[in-house]
Structure formats: structure tokens, C-alpha cells
Amino acid sequence: MLRYLTAGESHGQGLVVVIEGLPAGLEITVEQIQAEMGRRRLGFGRGPRQRFEVDELTLIGGVRHGRTLGSPLAIEIKNTEWFRSDKWHEEMDPAPGETKAPLTQVRPGHADLAGMQKYGFTDARDVLERASARETAARVAAGTVAKALLRPLGVEILSHVIQMGSVRVPDGAPRPTPEQIDRVDESQVRCFDLEATDDMIAEIKACAKEGDSLGGVVEVLGFGLPVGLGSHVHWDRKLDGMLAQAVMSIQAVKGVEIGDGFDVAGRRGSQAHDPISWDSDAQKYRRESTLAGGTEGGMSTGELLVVRAAMKPLATLNKPTLATVDTATKEAGVSFKERTDVTAVPAMGVVAETMVALVLAGEAQRKFGGDSVDEFVRNAEAFAATL
Numbered sequence: 209m210l211r212y213l214t215a216g217e218s219h220g221q222g223l224v225v226v227i228e229g230l231p232a233g234l235e236i237t238v239e240q241i242q243a244e245m246g247r248r249r250l251g252f253g254r255g256p257r258q259r260f261e262v263d264e265l266t267l268i269g270g271v272r273h274g275r276t277l278g279s280p281l282a283i284e285i286k287n288t289e290w291f292r293s294d295k296w297h298e299e300m301d302p303a304p305g306e307t308k309a310p311l312t313q314v315r316p317g318h319a320d321l322a323g324m325q326k327y328g329f330t331d332a333r334d335v336l337e338r339a340s341a342r343e344t345a346a347r348v349a350a351g352t353v354a355k356a357l358l359r360p361l362g363v364e365i366l367s368h369v370i371q372m373g374s375v376r377v378p379d380g381a382p383r384p385t386p387e388q389i390d391r392v393d394e395s396q397v398r399c400f401d402l403e404a405t406d407d408m409i410a411e412i413k414a415c416a417k418e419g420d421s422l423g424g425v426v427e428v429l430g431f432g433l434p435v436g437l438g439s440h441v442h443w444d445r446k447l448d449g450m451l452a453q454a455v456m457s458i459q460a461v462k463g464v465e466i467g468d469g470f471d472v473a474g475r476r477g478s479q480a481h482d483p484i485s486w487d488s489d490a491q492k493y494r495r496e497s498t499l500a501g502g503t504e505g506g507m508s509t510g511e512l513l514v515v516r517a518a519m520k521p522l523a524t525l526n527k528p529t530l531a532t533v534d535t536a537t538k539e540a541g542v543s544f545k546e547r548t549d550v551t552a553v554p555a556m557g558v559v560a561e562t563m564v565a566l567v568l569a570g571e572a573q574r575k576f577g578g579d580s581v582d583e584f585v586r587n588a589e590a591f592a593a594t595l
């Protein structure tokens with residue numbers, strides 16, 4: 209089992225993630241994690257913070273000579289904005305006796321009001337600092353390690369944007385392969401379809417001009433999965449259920465689909481399932497389509513894993529238009545303006561890859577065990593040989 213926990217606030221000193229349950233002997237470097245974190249910062253439509261937040265990280269424990277020791281891995285990510293000026297020191301850590309003006313104009317669609325009510329706060333900052341998706345930087349650091357653990361099993365995970373606002377990649381358009389990940393990454397919106405990419409960029413520009421925000425849909429693809437991750441025997445061991453929970457936990461994700469989930473609901477059974485055949489050359493079973501998205505009965509089938517995540521348009525708007533209430537006075541007003549992303553759909557895709565990788569790595573560890581990477585891989589290969 210793989211467990212991980214993040215800590216830290218958006219404008220505090222930094223974030224920390226501790227990952228427990230990794231086998232020994234996994235190669236992990238700062239550069240490797242930094243590269244993944246850099247992917248998360250990219251994407252047309254991101255706000256000014258991404259240009260100067262550097263994701264400076266340190267491996268605090270669990271690694272020696274660039275390899276895991278089997279002990280908990282601890283990673284620290286400094287918020288470089290904290291070290292650039294005193295602004296956030298004053299906001300996050302005011303001198304004794306000094307009180308900052310509380311934020312009381314709560315944003316519809318953000319965590320402000322529900323969090324204040326739940327925890328008894330009178331300042332929305334006490335909520336938004338942790339609700340903020342800055343926290344996903346720490347998840348991506350953990351996800352890099354999960355991807356590294358899956359790689360020796362032949363598993364590769366990537367994501368691409370299939371919808372930005374109302375612009376959608378045409379149905380049936382080819383999907384990227386692991387070899388084409390660079391092309392997806394280099395696209396300003398992480399989209400594989402060139403025409404749709406141009407339309408998406410135009411949509412973001414138009415939206416930014418109006419001070420509005422955009423949501424969209426990403427598709428995460430898992431290549432080379434072993435058969436049998438997850439299980440049909442318990443509700444909380446089903447792989448599709450675990451993936452949905454993990455991806456839904458990402459800030460602003462409001463819908464998760466496995467394979468063609470929603471489309472399939474409107475078809476007849478004869479058109480809704482992936483026919484099975486026997487490939488005598490490869491000596492393995494094949495599904496001829498990916499409607500089920502690579503899981504049956506809560507278990508991976510070994511086919512392409514397809515998980516889609518729908519993100520709502522961001523709640524903070526550059527032009528305040530949403531009606532709200534000041535929690536101190538109960539007076540009606542409009543949602544306050546802060547610097548914000550116009551869209552974070554491409555970044556969310558990298559976080560969604562991370563969440564999928566963490567679920568798969570955890571389930572692979574549960575199935576194949578092993579205290580060292582070599583043992584883990586040996587066990588996986590021995591299982592595959594029985595199929």
C-alpha cells in the first residue's frame with residue numbers, strides 16, 4: 209500500500225509531502241520531480257503567479273545516492289513568493305497583537321463560505337489558503353514517484369485536453385501515444401489536435417478579455433497496465449471507484465468518466481461493450497474497443513485505461529460579476545477580485561495524471577508487494593507469466 213499526505217498553505221513558506229510504502233531501490237532525483245512540476249505550471253490561461261513561483265524542492269528523507277531506502281520519502285517544496293517579499297509574511301504570520309483586515313466577501317464556487325461556516329472562521333483566508341490548488345504541486349511531486357514505480361512494469365501515463373470551454377476535440381480524433389507526449393506538452397493547451405488547439409487559444413483569449421474564466425475536460429490515458437489491479441470483491445477496492453474518488457478530489461473537478469461512461473449509457477447493450485478476442489500471436493486476450501476505459505468489475509483489464517475529468521470554470525473572476533454577501537455585514541455585493549488563472553484545465557491534466565498514477569502504483573504495490581523494486585518487478589512478471 210502507498211500512503212501520502214500533503215501539508216502547507218498556498219501563501220505560506222511552502223508545502224511538504226510524505227510518501228510511505230515505497231520499495232527500496234527506486235531511482236528518484238530532484239530534477240525528475242522538478243520536470244513534472246514544471247509541466248504542471250505550464251498552459252495558456254494561467255495567472256501571473258506561475259511566472260515567478262519556482263517550485264524549489266528538497267528531498268528531506270527516504271533517499272540516499274538517488275535511490276529510495278524503503279523508509280518514508282519526504283519532499284519539501286518552498287513557495288518562492290514567500291522569500292521574495294514580506295507581503296505574505298504579514299498576511300500569514302502577522303506580528304503579535306496585529307490583525308490583518310479579514311476577507312469577508314466570499315466567492316461563490318470557491319471553498320470560502322462553506323469552510324468559514326464549518327470551522328467557525330471570520331476570515332475567508334483561513335479557508336482559501338488550504339483550499340487553493342497550490343497544494344497540487346505537492347501531489348505532483350508524489351505522483352512523479354508513483355510514475356517512476358510504474359515505469360519498470362511498462363506503464364506510462366499521459367493526459368491531453370479534449371475540451372476547453374465550448375471547444376471540443378472532434379469525436380474519433382486520434383489519441384496521443386506515449387512517444388508523442390512532447391508534442392502534447394509543447395502545445396500551449398496540452399491538446400493533441402492542432403485545429404482544436406488554435407480554437408482553444410482563441411477561446412481563452414476572448415474569455416480573458418472579458419475578465420471571465422473557463423473550464424474544460426481532460427483525458428488521462430494509462431498505457432501498458434497489468435491485468436488485475438483493483439478487485440471486484442469490495443466496494444472500496446474497485447479500481448474505477450478509486451480512480452473516480454482520486455480524480456474528483458482535485459480542486460474544481462466536478463465530473464469523472466471512465467471510458468465512454470456517459471455516452472454508453474444511451475446505447476443498447478449490443479453496442480456498449482468491448483468484444484473480447486484471442487490474439488494467438490501475442491498469446492493474450494484483446495478487447496477490440498475501449499468503451500469500458502480499461503476496467504471491468506473494478507479490475508484493470510490490461511487494455512488502455514481512459515479516465516476523463518471535467519473541470520468547472522474557476523470561481524475567481526478578473527471582472528467581479530457574481531453576486532455574493534459580505535459575511536461581516538450581510539450586505540449584498542459582488543465577488544472580490546484577486547489575481548487568478550483564466551483557466552487551469554491544462555495544469556489540471558497533469559494533476560489528474562498524478563492522481564491516476566498514485567492509485568495505480570498503490571494497487572500495483574498491493575498486488576505485487578516486494579520490499580525492493582527488483583522484487584516488485586519480479587513478482588509482477590511472474591504473475592503476467594501465469595495469464
Ligand SMILES: Cc1cc2nc3c(=O)[nH]c(=O)nc-3n(C[C@H](O)[C@H](O)[C@H](O)COP(=O)(O)O)c2cc1C
Pocket residue numbers: 255317318319339340341344458459460461522523524525547548549550552555556559
Ligand atoms: C491547477 C489548478 C489551478 C486553479 N487555479 C484557480 C484560480 O486561479 N482561481 C480560482 O478561483 N480557482 C482555481 N482553482 C480551483 C479552486 O482551487 C477550487 O475551485 C476551490 O478550491 C474549491 O473547490 P471545488 O471547486 O472543488 O469545490 C484551481 C484548480 C486547479 C486544479
Ligand SMILES: C=C(O[C@@H]1CC(C(=O)O)=C[C@@H](OP(=O)(O)O)[C@H]1O)C(=O)O
Pocket residue numbers: 218255257258261339340341342343344345459546547548549
Ligand atoms: C499557486 C497555484 O495555483 C493557484 C490556485 C488558486 C486557487 O484558488 O486554487 C489561485 C491562484 O493563486 P493566487 O491567488 O496566489 O494567484 C493560483 O495561482 C499553483 O497551482 O501553484
